[in-house]
Amino acid sequence: MTAVIETRNLSKWYGNVLGLSDVSLGIEPGITGLLGPNGAGKSTFMKLLTGQLKPNIGSVSIFGRRIWNDFGTFAKIGFCPESDAFYEEISGLEFLTGLLSFHGFSKAEVRARAAKALDIVGLTGDKDRKIRGYSRGMRQRVKFAQAIAHDPEIIILDEPLSGLDPLGKRKLIHLIKDYRDQGRTVLVSSHVLPEIEAMTSHIILIHQGKILAQGDIHYIRDLIEAHPHVISIKCGDPRGLAAKFVNEPYVLKILFGSSGDSLVVETHKRDAFFGRLNQVVLESALRVEEITSPDDNLQAVFDYLVGK
């Protein structure tokens, strides 16, 4: 697949403060999660991608065109900013119709698109209320609506789930996945790792203005050889299972659970371990109740990469 967003040696400083350093990457259609703690450079990266900031060094290209002051390209981008900022004195419908009119649609199309976007985010019933009176969740939803209303090919969402209740988060995640299924490019930032994990396994890890890793979470995890994979297995005979693995060279440590029905294996070759585990289970007819990998999530990857 071809990258629709490309950055080359992208760097940004705020005076003496480093915002982003030497970022070269490509983002393809689908959902890409941009992960990092607060102040890592996520918003700076997104502002550079959306042409709000000019790079000090390097370039950003969207569909092969440099984005800075290239107003035509903005029609293909939907941006949901992080800040809880609105034109408070107008209604959700007026907010959307006003912003849609900037795209040159006819009045009828503006109204239709605004109504559709409000329907998608579940705000049809509140469309005539002033934004000032919206709850935090409604404000997040109307902010998302303005990002999708003009049907952009690229959707860039800066902390879109912030302030939403669990049900609202679930709905929005579902919506974002719908856009992925339509073949669009969605870049979502968050510092809450399970949120990103619920949307995608393709991530960009950013810390102190630098990209630590990019790719599939499992692939990234495999790259980190210094830290073993931890695999927990709940089964009827943990001691017997442990005996089958104790001499394997890729097994670093075996621990038994306190309840006596599980073991925790540390390995630096996950694929080899699971290949052998399949064999053992089939040969010995072992009853395995549960296999989990407690550290194979974004938090673990992130912690490993930043050296926690």
Place this chain on the structure above:
Amino acid sequence: MLKTIREVFAFFFFLGKRSRKMKVFFLLSLLPVALAVLVRIAFAGRSSEVMSVFQEILMVYFLQFLIIILTLFYGTSVCSEEIEGKTLPYLTTRPLTKGGIIIGKFAAYTALSALMVFVSLAASYLIMSFEKLGEAATYGALLRYAGVLLLGLMAYTALFTFLGTFLKKSILVGLAFGFGWETAIQYFPGSTQRFSIVHYLKSLLPYYSEGKFSILMFRLEPTSPAVAVIVLLLITAGFLGLACLFFSLKEYMFED
């Protein structure tokens, strides 16, 4: 560019009408109307004195207070309200030219200011010229005053828009300029007063030597009306052009 200006104008004119700022300024702009009613009552039967009071209201309230206050708040807010309110990304991530955003907002806010000023000017003037409502000259004079105030609104709004694009505390600088420099320089002799906007506005008004506030015209060495109009239009175009340039080149950061 024209399409951008039109769309931005429509949105911000609508937004401006809804704002609390508009309501406050509209009330402020109606003060001369109330004053006109009081003057009519107090100076009943003395129409020449009534007109003299109107000139003073025009000079002091409209020219040296109302249009400066309106343009200061609206002009500086063209850019700064988007930055302080963090709403700028809603505009700059749309297919809008940056110059179009500035000119569209400038036009919307100038139109709103003009609407308030014209309503107030027309009402107060017509109340005070009640006996002469049948004369064409009455309306000719009204149009002239309205034209002068419109030129003033455009020139000041352009200047303050420009200040708002690159100064954080543009309103303070604007206050110092509008109520400091513009007032003080009128008392300077010679051509120094030509370094003010108000000089060119006054040059377009009839010369009055009577009335308590005639001192405001005392040292006026008027520029010819044609030159004054050209200078005011150049000031408007120049500062608006600079505002567009700064807005296009500058990156705006939000304070967390």
